Amino acid sequence: MVNGHRYVRDPVIVDGLAAYFDVDAPFLLGEEGAPTPEKVNAQIDLIRAMRAARVKSYAARTLGDVSPKALQAISKFLDEEMTQT
Numbered sequence: 001m002v003n004g005h006r007y008v009r010d011p012v013i014v015d016g017l018a019a020y021f022d023v024d025a026p027f028l029l030g031e032e033g034a035p036t037p038e039k040v041n042a043q044i045d046l047i048r049a050m051r052a053a054r055v056k057s058y059a060a061r062t063l064g065d066v067s068p069k070a071l072q073a074i075s076k077f078l079d080e081e082m083t084q085t
Helices: 011-021 025-029 038-062 068-084
Strands: none
Touching: 011 025, 038 068
């Protein structure tokens, strides 16, 4: 289970993990239609924003000779991509 080599279906373990992580058991099991908890969505959004910021920073450093307008276009594109996912 820890290494991802075993699929756990034992209700006691699943319920315990769900309680520990404060999520519903169907979400942990990846059941169709199981809602994603708000805190998980918020964490995913934060990770996406951090990744986009790293890409923007990398682009700004790597493309130093690019015009400010081009950097703004790259930034806008990344922002739009982030909001679509």
